[in-house]
Amino acid sequence: MRTMASFKVGRVSIVRELPQAAQSLPGELTGEAVSFLRVYLRRKNNRPLQSLFEIIKQVPESKCRAQIKRHLGTSPAKLKTFLESLPQYFSIEQDQVSLLPCKTRGEIEASLQVPRHAGDAQRQPRNICVVTDPAYCAKAVNELLAEKVIGVDCEGECLGITGRLTLVQISTVQGDVFLIDIIADRDKHAMFYLGRLKELLESPDVVKVFHNCRSDSAALYCQFGVTLRNVFDTECAYQVLMDQHNIDVKQPIPGLNHVCQIFGGPLNEVNEDIKYRMSHDHGYWGYRPMSRDMVIYAAADVFALLPDVYYNMKKALDPGWTSQFQQLCQANVDWHFSRHSSGL
Incomplete structure (x- = not known):
C-alpha cells in the first residue's frame, strides 16, 4: 500500500x-x-x-x-x-x-517451561481409528475440513523423496486420531483422491501442525502431488523462540518428546523393542496388518501435537517474529526442491 x-x-x-x-x-x-x-x-x-x-x-x-x-x-x-x-x-x-x-538454550527453555500437572505426560487419545477404506476416509475428511487446526505426521520406509510413504496420521484438538493406511488399497493414490486426503492437506483454511515436516512434505509432493499449505511446524517454532530470546548460537533441533516436555504435550513412551525395529528395519512401516505397538506409536506421535504444544508455542511466539517463522515453515515444506535439484 x-x-x-x-x-x-x-x-x-x-x-x-x-x-x-x-x-x-x-x-x-x-x-x-x-x-x-x-x-x-x-x-x-x-x-x-x-x-x-x-x-x-x-x-x-x-x-x-x-x-x-x-x-x-x-x-x-x-x-x-x-x-x-x-x-x-x-x-x-x-x-x-x-x-x-546471549542466553543459553537451558536458560531460554527454563523461561518457556509450561507448568505440568499430574498425568499430563501420560494422556491418551480419546479414539484411534485405522482407516483402510477410501470412502470412509472421504467421510472423515469431510469432518476434518471443519476443524481450524489438525495435527499431522507421516510414516514410511526411509520416508522422503523416494522412500515409500505408507501411513498418514491426523489428530484433532478433541483427542481423536485417524491413522490413514495409504497402502491398504491397491491404488496407492486412492486415499488422496477418492479419500479426499489431498484436499485436506492442501486446504488453506486448516492449520496443519507438524514436527519437522521436511521428509513428510517431500514424500507427499514427490509421490502423490500434494503441496502442503498452512503449516505450523513446531521445529520451526522452537528455532524462532530460541532466536526471539537471544540464543547464543544455532542449536540442534530437539525431538518431539523434548518439545512436549517444555510445552506441555504428552510423551511418546515407545518401548525399546519397537524403537530398535524402527532403527534397524527400514521396511518396518510397510508391514501389514499393523501391530498394536505400531498403532500406539503412530497415534502417540500425532496426538502429542494438539492441543497444548500448538497453543502454548503459538502463544509464546512474538508477533514481531511472524515473518521469520513463516519463512522457516515454508523452507521445511519446500526442502525437497533443494534436495532434488542437488541430486541428493
Missing part, C-alpha cells in the same frame, strides 16, 4: 506520494530484520553505526527483504532509532552497535 501526504497551499490541496523508505516497517518483519542485523554483528561486534549502515546499503536484495533494506538503509539516524527500539537485542553507546550478551 502506498502512503500519501496531503497539505494545502492557499486554497489548493496537494497530494504527494511519500518515498517508500519513509514508511514504517511492519511489526511482523521485526524478527526478520533482527536476524539480518545479527549476521553482521556476529562477524564483528561493537561495530560503528555508520559502518553497519554502509553494509546495509551494499547488501543485495537477494540476501535481505527489500522492505527491510529500504527501511534500515534510509539513514543512520533511522537505523539508530530501530536499534534503540529493541534494547533486548542491541546496545548503542557513542554510536557503537553491539549485540547484548
Whole structure:
C-alpha cells in the first residue's frame, strides 16, 4: 500500500506520494530484520553505526527483504532509532552497535517451561481409528475440513523423496486420531483422491501442525502431488523462540518428546523393542496388518501435537517474529526442491 501526504497551499490541496523508505516497517518483519542485523554483528561486534549502515546499503536484495533494506538503509539516524527500539537485542553507546550478551538454550527453555500437572505426560487419545477404506476416509475428511487446526505426521520406509510413504496420521484438538493406511488399497493414490486426503492437506483454511515436516512434505509432493499449505511446524517454532530470546548460537533441533516436555504435550513412551525395529528395519512401516505397538506409536506421535504444544508455542511466539517463522515453515515444506535439484 502506498502512503500519501496531503497539505494545502492557499486554497489548493496537494497530494504527494511519500518515498517508500519513509514508511514504517511492519511489526511482523521485526524478527526478520533482527536476524539480518545479527549476521553482521556476529562477524564483528561493537561495530560503528555508520559502518553497519554502509553494509546495509551494499547488501543485495537477494540476501535481505527489500522492505527491510529500504527501511534500515534510509539513514543512520533511522537505523539508530530501530536499534534503540529493541534494547533486548542491541546496545548503542557513542554510536557503537553491539549485540547484548546471549542466553543459553537451558536458560531460554527454563523461561518457556509450561507448568505440568499430574498425568499430563501420560494422556491418551480419546479414539484411534485405522482407516483402510477410501470412502470412509472421504467421510472423515469431510469432518476434518471443519476443524481450524489438525495435527499431522507421516510414516514410511526411509520416508522422503523416494522412500515409500505408507501411513498418514491426523489428530484433532478433541483427542481423536485417524491413522490413514495409504497402502491398504491397491491404488496407492486412492486415499488422496477418492479419500479426499489431498484436499485436506492442501486446504488453506486448516492449520496443519507438524514436527519437522521436511521428509513428510517431500514424500507427499514427490509421490502423490500434494503441496502442503498452512503449516505450523513446531521445529520451526522452537528455532524462532530460541532466536526471539537471544540464543547464543544455532542449536540442534530437539525431538518431539523434548518439545512436549517444555510445552506441555504428552510423551511418546515407545518401548525399546519397537524403537530398535524402527532403527534397524527400514521396511518396518510397510508391514501389514499393523501391530498394536505400531498403532500406539503412530497415534502417540500425532496426538502429542494438539492441543497444548500448538497453543502454548503459538502463544509464546512474538508477533514481531511472524515473518521469520513463516519463512522457516515454508523452507521445511519446500526442502525437497533443494534436495532434488542437488541430486541428493
